[in-house]
Amino acid sequence: MFKNLFVILGVISFSFGQIQSPSEFLGYELGDSFTRHHKVVEYYQQLAAADPDxxxxxxxxxxxxxxxxxLVFLGSKDIISNREAIRINHLKSLVGESTNDHSIVWLSYNVHGNESVSTEASMKTAFELLTAKRDYLENTLVIIDPCINPDGRDRYVNWYNQTKNNRIQPDPNSAEHFEPWHSGRTNHYVFDLNRDWVWMTQVESQARLPQYQKWQPQIHIDFHEQGVDQPYYFAPAAEPLHEVITDFQKQFQDEIGRNHAKYFDANGWLYFTKERFDLLYPSYGDxxxxxxxxxxMTYEQGGSGRAGLAIRNREGNLLTLKDRIAHHFTTGISTVEMASKNGERLQKEMAYFVQEGLDDPKTYVLSGNADNLKALTQLLEKHQITYGRGKGSLVSGYDYRTQTQKRIKADENSLIIPSGQVKNKLIHVLFEPNTKLNDSITYDITAWSLxxxxxxxxxLSTKKVPFSTTESVNTLDAISKDAYAYVLDYQGFASQKALAxxxxxxxxxxxxxxxFKINEASFHAGASILLAAENTNLENTLAQISEEFEVDFNGVSTGFVDSGKDFGxxxxxxxxAVKVALFKGEGISSYNFGEWWYFLENDLNYPVTVLNSEYLGYYDLDNYDVLIMPDGNYRNFDENTLNTIEKWINNGGKLIAQSGALGALSRQGSFNIKLKEIDRPSTDPLLPYELKEREGIKNxxxxxxxxxxxxxxxxxxxxxxxNYYGLKLNRGAYELLPNGNLASFEADTTPIAGFAGSNTLEPLSNSLFIGAENHGRGRVVYFTDNPVFRGFWYGAKRFVANAIFFDF
Structure with a gap:
């Protein structure tokens, strides 16, 4: 038993009905086996049936x-029966329109599927709150998400159950401690759901975030696991901390961390704070x-996908699933305890956080491609951020691209986002031109400006800008009858989705x-033309696609243009209608594979064949027009494999290769893609050991x-x-191509936003960002960095669609 942890009441004067502990319900001691998702759901259904009040x-x-x-809602009988009124009063209190004397705590488990202890701990935590610790629920509503990522978790659990020995095998070399590609960490599309809170690209995030917005809890905990050789991490967080984080938020993290430490110290458990896990990148669960x-806050238990039911770590200590459950259970209960005891402070400070920004006069004025702006408004709506359109006023402010003061007219085509609203701080974080770093050693990317x-x-204006919240209705032109042809102008990614x-x-x-220009209408290069003589049921099909993608098809009576090239x-x-194939497998980044897969199947909604790269010799590549090589080391691609791919290109295929895949092509020797030869400054041999990590980030x-x-x-x-402003995620610098340098770095490579080590900038000068070249009768497109990163860099999607469909 845990010493000095929670006193189990010997005599309980109230009835628990038929509530069963996890072990009683599951038929095995919690921690003796991993519980599949359907059994977890059944356990919570049993709780709800046994104690519906x-x-x-x-x-x-x-x-x-x-x-x-x-979601599982736990509370006293009064809280559960009045939870909707509590929710509404809580939200009103944030803007000073009501009062609220209840704490709301949200506990999120298993966002990473193979960090599988979390869901097990959730069941023990829920049972404890309904039994021995139900006094905490008298003034606190606890919301539990038992498993954010059940697809990934069941992938891990099923694999582990198939792989493990009958007798528990803690030997770290045993097969059960090495997951196969692509592991259970991610969801179906191999996305990391803990990087998707803002972008909401995945169905799990799209379903969960509206629920989170409804409740706006005062405390949110994201339960995780880290490497088996690390003990346990809890708050306070490490630097860098974003500047919008308040002194109270920092202080309460310290207080809650000390409360956890009290229980960990009593049991002799190891832990650490204020290291590794910062609060900067906005799309995390903390x-x-x-x-x-x-x-x-993030809580990190040692274990993750390697730990299984038991493993010996580097120190020779045995780490069991039961140990891991005990630790997450302890911090979960300790969190609810702190919320129960500090409800008034938590509510007061959260309201101050929100109300402080309501009178902020700053305004963001956006203009440019209408399709891009529309996509951005869809993200704003998901986060309940108010926006509008300009009313013709002249506005002065800081121009993001020129980094100078500028004066513009904010007309009806301009998107206006006022800072003075409930989501003031979130808007600041998402729209600031360059995030301030108080420490350059951070856990994730350092730039994401929308x-x-x-x-x-x-x-960015320091003053309020008049705007209208009434969006103009985009009236689509009716499909004209009996036209010679129909033209879809190239106006953005929506046009390419319609083409697909x-x-x-x-x-x-x-x-x-x-x-070209015809009948006084101008069209851009990349416009799609559909001749009536070449298509059946054309008008009905165009009407459907016009409505689905909100694009216009312009009917014309002739192929004789006023300027430009005639239709013939x-x-x-x-x-x-190209047939696209995408490589997956060992040696390929699982994340990047997933990003490409998701882009093709969901963003573009276009069919793709996924090929396992290990069986390349069995495929007839002539069945495909476009091959995509995601990022990876491709060490298993020998000379014969690369020769096969090159032969396919020479015969007319199109290869799209990204990041690490370029290295494999470079090794082949016949492609023009080459890494720059760089003489990086040598490290000072007398540099103190404690400064080596900080010195290393220069690279x-x-x-x-x-x-x-x-x-x-x-x-x-x-x-x-x-000019295009792209996100760079690696330090690779590539020589310019003899031809086809369609996006390149110029002499000045100072980043517009984010951190880049000083030793990386000079090599980028006059180097390739995106390139394309002819190779035999085929084509090759080179992305030196990731254009589909986490599915959120919307501005790059046209590059990818163009590369797939357009010839050159």
Missing amino acids: RVVLEKYGETNEGRPLY TYPTYHGAIG PFAYDVNAL ALLDRGMTVRTSYSD SPSVTKTK YITGAIFKTKVDTTHPVAYGYDS
Whole structure:
């Protein structure tokens, strides 16, 4: 038993009904086995059925693989019966319109599937709160998400159960301690759901975040695991801490950490604080709540996918699943205890956090590509951020791209985002031109400014700007009858999604590779042309696609243009419904594979064949028009494999390769992609040991935004301006190509935002960012960095779609 932890009442004067402990319900001692998701759900259903006055189970969504997502509400009989009134009063109190004397705590478990102790601990925590610790629920509503990522967790649990020995084997070399590619950490599309809180690209996030917005808890805990050789981490967090974090948020993290330490010390358990896990990147399960005024924290237990039921760590100590459950259970109960005892302070300080920003006069004025702006408004709506359109006023402020003061007219095409609203601090974090770092050693990327991510212009004014909240209705033109042809102008990624749908539905599409004008209407290079004579049921199909993607098809009565190339010109060619294949497997980044897979199947909604790279010799590549090589080391690609790919390219195939895949092509010798030869400064041999990590970051780029020069005449760059602001995630610097440098770094490589080590900047000068070249009868597109990173860098999506569909 845990010494001095929680006193188990010998005699309990009230009835628990038929509530069963996890061990009683599951039929095995908690920690003796991993519990699959459906049994976890059944356990919580049993709790709700046995004590409906204190437990409510609500389904809030479903995963890609059909597993249900649930929230569990725990409270006193009064709290549960009045929880909707409590919720409304809580939200009103944040803006000074009501009062609230209840604490709301949200405990999130298993966002990473193979950090599998969390869900087990959730069941023990819920049982304890309903029995021995039910006094905490008299003034506290506890919301438990038992498993954010059941697809990943069941992937791990099923694999482990299939792999483990009958007798527990703690030997760290045993097979059960080494997950296969791509592990259970991620969801179905191999996305890290703990990086998706802001971007909400995944179905789990899209289902969960509206629920979180409804409740806005004062405390949110994200339960995790780390390496088996680390003990336990809890708050307070490490630097860097974002500047919007208040003194109270820092102070309460310290207080709650000391409360945890009291129990860990009593049991002789090891832990650490104030290291590794910072509060900067906004899309985590600790930072996102923090930027809403909550106390957002990560708890990290040693273990993760390697630990299994038991493992011996580097010190020779045995770490069991039961140990891991005990630690997460302890911090969970300790958290609820602190919330119960500090409800008034928590509510007061959260309200102060929100109300402090309500009168902030700063305003963000955005302009540019209409499709990009629309996509951005969709993200704003998901986060309940108010926006509007300009009313024609002149506005002065800081221009993001030129980094100078500028004066513009904010008309009806301008997107206006006022800072003075409930989400003031979140807006500041997401829209600031350059995040301030008080420590350059951080856990994730250091730049994410939404105007750059969505490739739109931005101006930050220190004053309020008049705006209208009434969005103009985008009236689509009716599909004209009996036209010679229909033209879809290239206006953004929506146009490319419509093109993908047309090709997928068997339509014959031609692409104009130059601007043209017809009937006084102007069209851009990349416009799609559909001849009535080449397509059946054309008008109905176009009407459906027009409505689905909110794009216009312009009917024309002739192919004779006023300027540019006629529709029968060699510059107007048929666009093939290409067959796309994507590599996966050992040696390939599982994250990047997932990003490409998701982009193709969801963003573009276009069919893709996934090929296991280990069986490349068994495939007939001639069945495919486009091959995609995600980031990876490709060590298993020998000379014969690369020769096979090159032969396929020479015969007319198109290869799209990213990041590490370029190294494999470079080794082949016949491709023009080459890493720059760099003489990096040597390290001072007398440098003190404690400074080596800080000295080392001079050689790394931790997600910084750079300005690149774009060849807007290249088909892969259609739709872009002459300058593109891209996110760079690695330090790789590539030589310019003899031809086809469609996006490149210029001489000045100072990042627009984010951290880049001083030793990385000079090599980037006059180097390649995105390139394309002919190779035999085929084509190769080089992405030196990740254009589909976490699915949120919307501005890069046109590059990818262009690379897939356009010829050059």
